Amino acid sequence: MPKLKAGTILPTVEEDVAITKAAMQDLDATPYSDEEWAKAAPTRGPGRPAGSGTKVATNLRLDRDLVDAFKATGSGWQTRLNDALREWARDHHLVAG
Numbered sequence: 001m002p003k004l005k006a007g008t009i010l011p012t013v014e015e016d017v018a019i020t021k022a023a024m025q026d027l028d029a030t031p032y033s034d035e036e037w038a039k040a041a042p043t044r045g046p047g048r049p050a051g052s053g054t055k056v057a058t059n060l061r062l063d064r065d066l067v068d069a070f071k072a073t074g075s076g077w078q079t080r081l082n083d084a085l086r087e088w089a090r091d092h093h094l095v096a097g
Contacts, residue, residue: 055082
């Protein structure tokens with residue numbers, strides 16, 4: 001059983017029974033059967049997509065107008081900024097490609 005955080009409030013036995021009874025009567029909240037749980041597979045929920053494993057998180061101070069300009073291009077601005085840096089590094093023979 002996982003450890004509870006300090007200050008966690010658990011329902012009483014009576015409250016738990018009432019909660020379970022109400023949940024079992026809710027047709028939209030039918031519990032999974034053992035067979036359904038056996039088929040369940042973890043999924044990645046909403047949020048940031050899984051990384052490629054080739055990138056490194058870093059803190060970098062850039063001029064605000066530069067960041068604002070890339071952000072104004074919409075979703076994917078960090079990738080475009082990365083691509084612009086890569087192009088510059090390639091042109092200056094700092095990286096292959």
